[in-house]
Amino acid sequence: MTYVAAIDVGGTTMKGGLVARDGTILHLERRPTPRAEGPERVIAAISRFAADLSRPWDGSGTPSPVVEGARPVAVGLAVPGLVSPTHAVFSAAFGWRDVPAAAFADVDLPVALGHDVRSAGEAELAYGGGEAHVLYLPIGTGIAGAVVPSGALYGGAGGWAGQIGHVPVWPDGLACGCGQSGCLAAYASGSAVAARCGVPGAEDVVRLAAQGDARATAVWAEAVEALALALATYTLVLDPAAVVIGGGVSQAGDALVVPLRARLAARLAFRPAPDVRTSRLGPLAGLLGAALLGWTAQG
CATH class of the missing domain: 3.30.420.40 (ATPase, nucleotide binding domain)
Incomplete structure (x- = not known):
């Protein structure tokens, strides 16, 4: 089974997971967003999360059908603020400016960066009717x-x-x-x-x-x-x-x-x-939107 790693960055919590093309969430975890510690700490926390999700899956912690030893084919990142395909241009919530996509995910996989709300909207269209x-x-x-x-x-x-x-x-x-x-x-x-x-x-x-x-x-x-x-x-x-x-x-x-x-x-x-x-998708819309970004990066 092929899947992507997806991260939806919120002001309080980051949701990360492994998602199949049909929107099935194979693995889901939440981590706190260290917003109070400044923009660099948030960027580092996102990068660490992306690296952890991008490692070969060892099959632990979930009953999902992910094949042991497999890796995601791409990474999708949904972040708040003003976002271009290559940079997080500005975020009032986090205080960052012109952060390149590579800073959020230093992995040897295709990476796509997108706006959290627009990505969630895409998920509503794709999966929420x-x-x-x-x-x-x-x-x-x-x-x-x-x-x-x-x-x-x-x-x-x-x-x-x-x-x-x-x-x-x-x-x-x-x-x-x-x-x-x-x-x-x-x-x-x-x-x-x-x-x-x-x-x-x-x-x-x-x-x-x-x-x-x-x-x-x-x-x-x-x-x-x-x-x-x-x-x-x-x-x-x-x-x-x-x-x-x-x-x-x-x-x-x-x-x-x-x-x-x-x-x-x-x-x-x-x-x-x-x-x-x-x-209809509830709080997982952003994660599914990030996954759609990943599939776009994978091609």
Whole structure:
């Protein structure tokens, strides 16, 4: 059986695995992303992960059908920020600039580098039965979108389309790590929601809000309203059939989707709102997208 090594780099956790061409995940593991230790430590951690996944498989740690002694045929890496096929150009989350693909994977295999959200969007199209006109919107440590206006991803003139997390929903609002103010990510990303409530994760905010905590309720409501504002603008410009929410925050389920549907509809006075749902691939969309990059590198 042939397979690729795939790594999806998140702000908190990296998911790595071995993936067959049909999307079957033969091996999966998670490692912490050492973001607090600086950009060089993150790059080194990714490179080490890629090297470990690229070694001949010894058959341990998984009941998968990977043949002992086999190696992946290529490596796919999905990272956040502004990404070209050859460089991670910029990441506000990690503080890196113009990092070459080879720095992330110093292995003797073909390597493909891509944007985490666009790659996850490709996986939604390939494996998740994605609609022809859709915005795929993972919400995790940050927020970005994969724009699918007619059955294929749209990258824009420079390949940077989809940076919806940095749309200013309240232009004079909270400072964002990108250098702007009032960005959607400053209000609705998982890291921002958690930080504003002084808790470890967005799931803690959802739990506290359900228990009636006033601060958590206000922060969560503001996050939903910020999302509704950004999505109303997107809807009026590009008319999607659906908005697919992915990433860690999507695991809030109805606590996110139900109020977001209502607020989005309220922001669209003269037309119906698009469907809003959570990703069918869940938190593994990014890993499967990284695998698709690997298959592209393998040829």
